[in-house]
Amino acid sequence: MEKLWGGRFEGASTPWIDAFGASIEVDQAMAEQDLIGSLAHVKMLGETGILEPEEAAAISSGLQILQQKLARGELTFTIQNEDIHLNMEKLLHAEIGPVAGKLHTARSRNDQVATDMHLYLKTHVQLIQEAIHDLQTALVAKAAEHIETVMPGYTHLQHAQPIAFAHHLLAYYEMLARDKERLQDSLKRIDICPLGAAALAGTTFPIDRAMTADTLGFQAIYANSLDAVSDRDFILEFLSDASILMMHLSRFAEELILWTSHEFQFVTLTDAYSTGSSIMPQKKNPDMAELIRGKTGRVYGNLFGLLTVLKGLPLAYNKDLQEDKEGMFDTVETLLSSLKIFTGMIETMEVHSETMRQSTEKDFSNATELADYLAAKGLPFREAHEIVGKLVLACTKKGYYLQNVPLADYQAISPLIEADIYDKLASRTAVSRRHSEGGTGFDQVASQIEKAKQALQM
Structure with missing residues (x-):
């Protein structure tokens, strides 16, 4: 041919x-x-x-x-x-x-392909933002159902302090809000038209670049023809934003995987988002969450792949740039499918509220409540911290928890401790009392949900 x-x-x-x-x-x-x-x-x-x-x-x-x-x-x-x-x-x-x-x-494949990629990414970034919005909506709706569901909050994957399950979900809402903002900001660099740069030096024909940019809905044109045909920063920025977004999804997927395990039993995913085992008939595996966690690696790879392609390229166009598209397309499809899957998982998952609550009653996540209790009565917090630490050690050796310590033993440790301590140690009380702005108190969580609903216009 x-x-x-x-x-x-x-x-x-x-x-x-x-x-x-x-x-x-x-x-x-x-x-x-x-x-x-x-x-x-x-x-x-x-x-x-x-x-x-x-x-x-x-x-x-x-x-x-x-x-x-x-x-x-x-x-x-x-x-x-x-x-x-x-x-x-x-x-x-x-x-x-x-x-x-x-x-x-008056056109080259060089400015033509660059224009195509700008148009493609402009459209698909907006579709990804819509998919993020859908996931945020699902999170807020689920959070609204569980404002007063108490669960363990973790640091180092160890029970730290009790929190509201809704508060945990809203943390991911906030991450996704930043992801959406980053993508919105990237449109400033995507929404620029390279058409008219030709191969690299512009053209002798009396073209009107502003006219084509306006027809295509672009907000601006590239000021330099060399830059117009060689710039792939806008793809790198998208891939970077996509990597952060996938990292957030991967963190959440990891928690869903933990929460569905026999050891946690905090949530159950519906059959649509689970698979079985070819040999173990009892298994119900959170495979969709695992796949999202795994696909994060391919998005990272697409970013590093393009960074490597570009790192030694002289101006202007080089055939190496043919490698700029596959990773971009793959990342777009990975994001859209992952966000859709995640939205479905959140909308349909069953939350085991009582299991979550019970897990906060058989731990020492209320230790800070006792330290705060003593500090509020005038004891320096560091002294209170040491007293409670020693008490926790004694409890672990005896095999019981802070709420099981007799009042007489408490008062032997400090006369500041009174009978109201048992109410203060209850996990529900501990959560409800955290009224600081952005905290896990039920009133704060309800306020966060209303603000989120207004932002999403639910």
Whole structure:
């Protein structure tokens, strides 16, 4: 097959080398964006007089036919035509004849592919933000059901202090809010149009870059043509934001995995988000959560892969940049599917409130309550801390908990301790009393939920 760039070459191409150099199997994901960009480009060529009106109209009509065929799944792409751009040009030629060759006037594949990627990422970042919003909505709804559900709070994966389960869920709401903000901020760098930079130096044709940028809905154009075709910072930023988002999902997935275990039994995931064992009939495995935890690694890999591709590239375009797309597409699909799965898991999971509560009654997570109790009565906190630490040690040796210590023993330790200590040591009381802003007190959690609902406009 004759190459669209083959005029300079004498030798025939080799199929297996063509396959190695082709990117169509990857970049056909941008077929829609490629056609949108071409329509904007030909509109500008016609309105600036670079093409005759009838030429621009014929090309525009042909591109619209290709859009319709693409929507119906009727377009076939070939490795011989290398990438989505040359495939579309060949298909356009088949529709309208030689005038199709004028579409590429004042344009290079270099600024064309960069434009496609900006368009693709702009659309999909917004879809990811919507998916984050859905997960946040599920978290807030579940939190509203469990404002007064008490569970152990952990540090070092050891029982630390009792907290509200809703408070724990809302911590992830806040992480996701930052993820959404980061993605929103990245649109400032994504929403810039490289079209018109041509190969690297601009063009001699009297193009109107502002017109194409406006037609495509971009907020700005690249100020430097070299930068326009070589910049992949906007993809790196997206991959970095995506890595942080996946890290948050992975942390939460790890907790779900722990909570569904026999040792915790805090929650049960529905069968839709679980799988069984081929040999152990009793098993119900949290595989979807495990997969999200595992897929975090591939998103990290996509970020480091592109950083490595770019680290030694001179300006402007180099074939290495063909490696910039697969990781971007993979990350987008990984995020969208992971967020959808996570939303479903949260919406449908069963929370075992009583199990959570009981786990706070058979531990020493109320030790801080006793230290605070003594400090509130005037004892220096460090002294109170030491007293309670020694008491916990004595309890562990005797096999009982702080709420089981007789009042006489308490008063032998400190006359400041009175009969009200047992109410103060109750985990529910401990949680309810933490009224500091942003704390786990039930009133604070309820306030956080209302603020979240307003932010989400639930």
